[in-house]
Structures are given as structure tokens and as C-alpha cells.
Amino acid sequence: MNSSQFVLASRPIGLPSSQNFRLEKISLGDLKENEVLLKSWYVSVDPYMRGRMNSVKSYAASFEVDEPIKGAIVAKVIESKSKSVLAGDIVVGMLPWATYAIEKVENLRKIDIQKVPPGYYLGVLGMPGITAYFGMMEICKPQKGDTVVISGAAGAVGIVAGQIAKIHGCRVIGIAGSDEKCKLLKEQFGFDETINYKTSKSIRKEIAALCPESVDAYFDNVGGEITEAVVANLDFHARIALCGQISQYNNSKPALGYSILPHLLTRSVMLQGFIVSNYSERFGEAITHLTKWLNDGKLKYTETIIEGFDKLPEAFIGLFSGKNQGKMLIKTE
Amino acid sequence: MNSSQFVLASRPIGLPSSQNFRLEKISLGDLKENEVLLKSWYVSVDPYMRGRMNSVKSYAASFEVDEPIKGAIVAKVIESKSKSVLAGDIVVGMLPWATYAIEKVENLRKIDIQKVPPGYYLGVLGMPGITAYFGMMEICKPQKGDTVVISGAAGAVGIVAGQIAKIHGCRVIGIAGSDEKCKLLKEQFGFDETINYKTSKSIRKEIAALCPESVDAYFDNVGGEITEAVVANLDFHARIALCGQISQYNNSKPALGYSILPHLLTRSVMLQGFIVSNYSERFGEAITHLTKWLNDGKLKYTETIIEGFDKLPEAFIGLFSGKNQGKMLIKTE
Numbered sequence: 001m002n003s004s005q006f007v008l009a010s011r012p013i014g015l016p017s018s019q020n021f022r023l024e025k026i027s028l029g030d031l032k033e034n035e036v037l038l039k040s041w042y043v044s045v046d047p048y049m050r051g052r053m054n055s056v057k058s059y060a061a062s063f064e065v066d067e068p069i070k071g072a073i074v075a076k077v078i079e080s081k082s083k084s085v086l087a088g089d090i091v092v093g094m095l096p097w098a099t100y101a102i103e104k105v106e107n108l109r110k111i112d113i114q115k116v117p118p119g120y121y122l123g124v125l126g127m128p129g130i131t132a133y134f135g136m137m138e139i140c141k142p143q144k145g146d147t148v149v150i151s152g153a154a155g156a157v158g159i160v161a162g163q164i165a166k167i168h169g170c171r172v173i174g175i176a177g178s179d180e181k182c183k184l185l186k187e188q189f190g191f192d193e194t195i196n197y198k199t200s201k202s203i204r205k206e207i208a209a210l211c212p213e214s215v216d217a218y219f220d221n222v223g224g225e226i227t228e229a230v231v232a233n234l235d236f237h238a239r240i241a242l243c244g245q246i247s248q249y250n251n252s253k254p255a256l257g258y259s260i261l262p263h264l265l266t267r268s269v270m271l272q273g274f275i276v277s278n279y280s281e282r283f284g285e286a287i288t289h290l291t292k293w294l295n296d297g298k299l300k301y302t303e304t305i306i307e308g309f310d311k312l313p314e315a316f317i318g319l320f321s322g323k324n325q326g327k328m329l330i331k332t333e
Numbered sequence: 334m335n336s337s338q339f340v341l342a343s344r345p346i347g348l349p350s351s352q353n354f355r356l357e358k359i360s361l362g363d364l365k366e367n368e369v370l371l372k373s374w375y376v377s378v379d380p381y382m383r384g385r386m387n388s389v390k391s392y393a394a395s396f397e398v399d400e401p402i403k404g405a406i407v408a409k410v411i412e413s414k415s416k417s418v419l420a421g422d423i424v425v426g427m428l429p430w431a432t433y434a435i436e437k438v439e440n441l442r443k444i445d446i447q448k449v450p451p452g453y454y455l456g457v458l459g460m461p462g463i464t465a466y467f468g469m470m471e472i473c474k475p476q477k478g479d480t481v482v483i484s485g486a487a488g489a490v491g492i493v494a495g496q497i498a499k500i501h502g503c504r505v506i507g508i509a510g511s512d513e514k515c516k517l518l519k520e521q522f523g524f525d526e527t528i529n530y531k532t533s534k535s536i537r538k539e540i541a542a543l544c545p546e547s548v549d550a551y552f553d554n555v556g557g558e559i560t561e562a563v564v565a566n567l568d569f570h571a572r573i574a575l576c577g578q579i580s581q582y583n584n585s586k587p588a589l590g591y592s593i594l595p596h597l598l599t600r601s602v603m604l605q606g607f608i609v610s611n612y613s614e615r616f617g618e619a620i621t622h623l624t625k626w627l628n629d630g631k632l633k634y635t636e637t638i639i640e641g642f643d644k645l646p647e648a649f650i651g652l653f654s655g656k657n658q659g660k661m662l663i664k665t666e
Contacts, residue, residue, distance in 0.1 A: 224592070227594065242597055248595050254591040254595065256590065257589065257591075258588070259588050261556050262556070262578045262587065265576075265578055267606060268605075268607050270603070270605045271604040271605075272603045272604075273598040273602045273603070
């Protein structure tokens with residue numbers, strides 16, 4: 001069986017380019033016991049994958065040069081040498097960016113696409129949604145009446161995090177990078193207020209004006225100047241869920257910024273960096289809640305789906321200029 | 334009764350100077366019911382007081398220009414119109430920087446100076462010691478075998494925080510500003526290793542060399558470049574007790590520095606800003622433990638005592654160039 005796969009051609013310096021990826025033809029071997037042949041269907045591109053393209057120590061192991069990129073993928077089972085996963089089943093797993101792949105069934109999870117679109121298992125019911133759930137519930141700890149600010153609010157994690165805060169009776173301010181995204185956040189996802197950071201003259205002053213009683217919790221996906229502006233408006237005993245730093249991922253060197261520590265000190269702020277796998281024993285709890293909120297119509301969701309396996313590098317690079325609304329996915333056919 | 338008091342003559346810009354303080358003669362009125370006349374004995378100067386000299390919102394109210402500076406003072410009761418506090422008693426309270434003062438007894442606490450020197454109530458058994466206790470026990474959560482780094486290690490809070498970590502079986506690295514202080518930390522206070530940040534060629538590399546298994550907890554009194562260097566060496570799930578930022582207190586504008594957030598994110602670090610009053614309902618617990626450790630010889634302590642009430646501004650300003658070893662105090666006579 002022939003397959004095509006994207007390998008890491010070279011480690012990106014700064015913003016990744018198509019030069020950092022190489023499409024290769026490979027030949028897959030024969031299936032062994034408890035393995036399945038998979039055809040990739042929906043492929044997830046996520047900001048955290050940028051970190052894996054560096055060689056430095058992080059929460060996820062580095063990708064190796066000349067080896068395939070791996071990420072979350074929904075795939076169709078074409079052939080099976082397993083009794084638990086059969087041809088025709090739909091599965092999700094951490095798989096190579098390849099048109100076809102062979103994988104052990106123990107690394108796959110069967111999914112039901114009758115009630116939920118397949119891409120949701122890569123978003124609201126996958127890593128981004130579960131990340132939003134634990135960051136909001138365990139770190140931001142939303143209380144009725146709290147003011148909660150979300151950066152990267154129109155991304156896959158941000159839209160879910162903001163809606164979870166709304167479900168818990170908070171006033172939610174979303175920061176995003178276009179008027180169109182801001183409109184979507186208010187009209188489709190029920191955010192109370194939004195700030196377009198690209199056109200704002202002073203994010204700090206806009207937050208101050210929108211949050212006269214200061215900010216009780218901040219869900220940070222972006223870092224940099226946006227975070228400095230939010231931190232200047234935090235209330236005493238505020239909580240920060242440090243979920244992402246997309247503004248920093250392409251820096252070759254750490255960026256200079258104003259120290260936020262004096263603010264965190266004088267306001268007794270708690271900040272917790274986290275990755276979803278810290279909560280891996282409790283994923284079931286998150287999925288149960290997210291599914292119920294989706295079914296009850298309390299949680300809405302959106303995807304930016306790009307067609308064509310060959311568009312994978314382009315879709316991934318597009319994350320860093322905010323080309324996505326909600327979850328960014330590639331559909332291979 | 335005549336008294337002399339230091340008022341805030343003007344708000345400091347940057348490092349305070351003697352010009353920001355003015356000594357005034359005042360005349361005290363008559364004692365009312367439940368008031369006492371006090372003669373100041375030991376006067377505490379503390380880094381946090383710098384923040385109160387600004388007009389910006391912080392955890393403690395601002396000092397007003399032309400009004401007396403207030404801080405923790407041990408005083409002798411000269412006259413009393415109270416049945417609970419009598420002439421001859423020794424008390425501690427938040428009092429004006431004055432040679433004499435009249436105060437309501439409800440704002441004072443009687444102390445016993447038979448077993449413990451009076452200055453200890455301004456240090457190891459006062460705000461600095463209690464701060465060290467809660468920052469270490471509640472935020473750093475020292476576990477046997479942990480590597481703990483303390484910045485400002487030779488200050489009033491740092492020497493106590495480091496020893497509490499030692500009592501709990503940790504390996505403790507202290508960062509201080511002279512070879513003399515480093516020697517004191519190792520020989521008198523049992524720190525395992527020290528770094529003189531003023532002569533270190535790379536604090537980051539020195540920490541890496543001293544902590545091959547990374548840093549589990551960081552008690553930060555100083556901020557700035559020292560904190561950037563420690564953060565680069567934190568282990569997964571490390572804890573930071575954000576207690577002070579003395580390197581930043583004299584900045585007129587926030588300082589630029591390298592963003593530490595990407596490190597805190599990828600290592601799932603928890604950082605908690607705090608002030609001792611967050612734990613005010615549990616002060617008794619801290620004092621009980623600190624007293625027991627002192628009595629058992631497990632906790633040692635040192636003071637830098639400057640004689641003469643008129644030296645108060647000079648002693649306070651000296652904190653920012655690290656003129657103190659342990660707690661800095663003025664003895665008025």
C-alpha cells in the first residue's frame with residue numbers, strides 16, 4: 001500500500017514556511033495482529049505543534065527532522081487485523097500526517113459520528129475542548145458575577161473557554177484579531193464584549209473601560225502585549241490559566257516585555273501553567289460535561305475546514321496569522 | 334508631650350533619598366480612655382514600604398505626603414489609661430515613625446521579651462517570619478528531596494524561608510549580593526549552596542550546575558533578571574511563591590525583561606503572588622511553629638541593628654542596596 005506523508009524537512013526559525021515540510025511517498029508494510037490500515041479523513045493542526053518543531057525541552061517530545069509530523073487525526077479503518085476495531089469503523093488517534101497509516105488498535109479510540117460531526121473529536125470533544133474545560137474549571141474557577149477575559153478568544157480553545165464561563169454566570173470579554181471574529185464571538189457565542197487587538201489604540205484602556213470592577217480571571221492563549229494589558233487590569237486574588245503563548249511560539253529568542261510580576265504580587269494573583277495531559281485521568285468528566293452542554297444547546301462550536309491533504313503545511317502556518325475561526329482542520333477528501 | 338516624627342516630604346521617583354523624608358517636631362495631646370503613651374524602641378524598615386510611598390493602588394494603602402510614615406514598631410508604654418496595657422509593658426503595633434506616640438490599646442499587642450529579644454517581634458516572629466512561613470508552607474509546599482531556590486536569601490524573609498525548607502528535608506540554594514552574605518547563609522543558616530548574583534557571570538548557568546535535577550520551588554523576593562534565571566531552571570510542576578520584587582520597587586516605569594510565561598507554560602508551573610495578610614486568620618499557627626523551631630535550635634536568626642531614631646530614612650534606603658543581613662532595624666536609644 002502506497003501512502004504520502006509530510007516530514008519535518010528542517011526546524012523552523014521564526015514563523016514556519018512550506019520549506020520546513022516535505023511530502024514523501026512511502027510504502028506501508030503488511031498488517032500485523034491487532035493492527036489496522038487507516039485512511040486519514042480529518043487532520044488537526046494546533047498551535048502547540050510549533051513547540052514540537054524545536055529541539056528544546058518542552059511538555060511534548062520534539063519532532064525529529066526527516067520524520068513525519070504527528071498530530072490528532074480522525075481516520076477511517078480500511079482493513080483490520082483486530083477483533084475490536086473493524087473495517088468501516090471511524091477512529092481518532094495521534095497519527096502521522098499521512099494519507100494512509102498502519103497503527104496498533106491500542107493507540108486508537110473508536111468514535112460515533114452519528115450524533116456528532118467527526119471534526120468535533122479533534123476540537124470541542126478533543127484536546128482543545130478538554131483543555132478549555134480544565135483551564136476554566138480548575139484554574140479560572142468561574143464564579144457567578146465574575147468578569148473573565150479570554151485571549152485568542154476566537155480560536156478552538158478560546159470559544160469553548162468563553163462559553164464555559166458564560167454557562168457559569170460570568171461576564172465574558174473576548175480578545176480577537178478581526179472585527180469579523182469579534183462579531184462572531186458576540187452574536188454566535190454569546191460573549192458580552194470583545195476587543196479587536198489589531199485595531200485597538202490601547203488594549204489596556206479598553207479592558208479598563210469594559211471592566212470597571214477589574215478582571216477576576218484570565219484565560220491566556222496568546223501572551224505578549226495582550227497579556228501585559230490584561231494583567232494591568234486584574235483584581236485582587238485573580239486567577240490566570242496559562243494555556244498558550246501563540247504570540248511567542250515563533251520567537252527565536254525570548255521576547256522582551258514589561259514584567260508582569262509586580263502586578264501579580266501586589267494583587268495576590270495565582271497563575272497556573274498547564275497542559276491538558278495534567279488532567280488525563282479526568283478526561284471522561286470533561287467529555288461528559290462538554291457533550292451535555294452541546295446537546296443542551298448551551299455550547300456552540302465552529303470549524304474552519306480546508307480541503308486537501310496537501311494543504312496541511314499552509315493550514316498549520318495560517319494558525320499564526322489567525323486564519324482560523326474556531327478549530328482549524330484539514331479534510332483530506 | 335513633645336515628639337519628633339518623620340513625614341513623607343515628597344513621593345520618591347526611583348530610589349528614595351533623604352530629601353523624601355522630613356523630621357518634624359509635634360506636640361502630643363492628652364491621653365483618652367483606653368489609650369497609652371508610647372516611646373518607640375525598635376523600628377522596622379521593610380522593602381514593602383517603598384510601594385506605600387507611591388500613589389498607585391497596591392495591597393497596602395499609600396502613605397500621604399506631609400503625613401507620618403507608619404510601620405511596625407516595638408515600643409515601651411510610658412503612661413496608660415487602659416486596664417489591659419500598663420506603664421512598663423512592651424507592645425508591638427503599626428505606629429508612626431515617631432519618638433513618642435499615643436495609640437489606642439486595641440491596635441497594640443503586648444509582647445514578652447524575657448525569652449525572645451524585642452526585635453524578633455518585628456522579624457522572625459513578626460511580619461517577615463510569618464510571610465516566610467506561609468509562602469514556603471502554603472505555596473512552595475516543600476517535599477523531602479526537593480530543590481528549593483530563595484532569592485534575597487540573606488534578607489529577613491529569605492533566611493527564614495530557606496531554613497523552613499531545610500527543616501522539611503529540602504536542598505536549598507540561596508541567592509544573595511555579597512560573598513559575606515553567602516558565607517553566612519552556608520555557615521550559620523545551613524543553606525546547601527549559594528550564588529553571589531553580583532559577581533556571577535551567568536546566574537542561569539550557575540543554577541543549572543548546582544541543580545542538575547532542576548528547581549522544584551522558588552521563593553522570590555527580588556524579581557528581575559534573577560527571577561528570569563531561576564525560571565529557566567524550573568522543573569515540571571514547580572511552584573513559585575511571589576513574595577517580593579525588590580529589584581523593581583524603585584522603577585518609575587515597569588522594567589523590560591524576558592517573558593517568563595513560555596517557561597511557566599511548558600513546565601506547568603504554578604505561581605502565586607501573596608501578602609501575609611491573606612493568611613491573617615492563621616497567624617497563630619505560624620507563630621507557634623516558628624517559636625518551636627527557634628526553641629529547638631532548628632531556626633536561627635540575625636538582625637542588622639542601626640542605632641539612632643534619626644537614622645531611619647538612611648536605614649530604609651539601605652535596604653535597596655542590601656546593606657542588611659537578616660532583619661534591618663533601628664534602635665532608638
